[in-house]
Amino acid sequence: MARTALPRARMEWAYFLDVDGTLIEFADSPGGVHVDDALLGLVARLHHACGGALALVSGRTLADLEQRLGSVRIPLAGQHGLERRDAAGRRYTHAPPPTAKRELRRRLDAVVARHPGLLLEDKGLTLALHYRQAPALAAWLHRLLAGWVAEADDLQLQKGKRVLEIKPAGFDKGSAIAEFMAETPFHGRLPVFIGDDVTDEHGFARVNLLDGHSIKVGAGRTAARYRLPNVAAVRGWLVGALQAQGENS
Numbered sequence: 001m002a003r004t005a006l007p008r009a010r011m012e013w014a015y016f017l018d019v020d021g022t023l024i025e026f027a028d029s030p031g032g033v034h035v036d037d038a039l040l041g042l043v044a045r046l047h048h049a050c051g052g053a054l055a056l057v058s059g060r061t062l063a064d065l066e067q068r069l070g071s072v073r074i075p076l077a078g079q080h081g082l083e084r085r086d087a088a089g090r091r092y093t094h095a096p097p098p099t100a101k102r103e104l105r106r107r108l109d110a111v112v113a114r115h116p117g118l119l120l121e122d123k124g125l126t127l128a129l130h131y132r133q134a135p136a137l138a139a140w141l142h143r144l145l146a147g148w149v150a151e152a153d154d155l156q157l158q159k160g161k162r163v164l165e166i167k168p169a170g171f172d173k174g175s176a177i178a179e180f181m182a183e184t185p186f187h188g189r190l191p192v193f194i195g196d197d198v199t200d201e202h203g204f205a206r207v208n209l210l211d212g213h214s215i216k217v218g219a220g221r222t223a224a225r226y227r228l229p230n231v232a233a234v235r236g237w238l239v240g241a242l243q244a245q246g247e248n249s
Contacts, residue, residue, distance in 0.1 A: 009241030
């Protein structure tokens with residue numbers, strides 16, 4: 001069972017943070033979220049305080065993350081580890097768009113046209129079908145997309161909070177964390193990963209293997225060793241880390 005008494009954060013650790021549902025609240029659509037100035041300032045200060053060993057690890061694309069962060073330049077992993085920007089600013093794309101993507105996009109467009117409330121997000125490497133505004137379709141959509149993905153050897157279905165994502169197989173948030181941990185300035189540090197969704201379980205499992213601190217936001221079964229109740233608590237814990245660093249400097 002995940003514990004609620006978290007260890008006191010230290011600046012010599014390596015920090016990996018999910019975005020939606022962890023640092024910012026969910027919105028009805030991916031484009032509707034608000035990244036406030038307080039969060040941007042917190043991320044920038046924490047990145048500086050821990051010597052650059054902080055990365056956002058998200059299902060969003062790199063381009064989307066970069067646009068929302070503005071002048072804040074930190075390491076990023078997008079599309080669940082399929083693309084990444086390291087501490088030196090180098091960009092990596094791990095897989096081309098799947099050959100089946102065009103046909104899958106055609107099928108999904110037809111589904112969305114028949115069912116108001118569904119939203120299809122084409123991220124380039126992945127296709128995300130959001131059903132936050134049509135939750136009654138969940139079971140049917142899970143069966144439908146699972147059947148389509150089973151037809152292709154190089155695809156997997158990534159389940160999230162009222163979203164289903166078709167993506168190239170073999171990469172996830174855990175693999176992104178492993179890649180960062182092999183590089184400066186993350187290498188040799190104790191990793192911390194905070195996330196809220198099923199998509200973050202790969203990251204929790206990776207951090208657990210490295211004897212780090214895995215932190216689940218909100219309720220639900222998880223492999224994470226610790227738990228925080230909500231976005232406000234995540235921000236509060238990170239602010240506490242900076243305050244503790246100031247006290248000890």
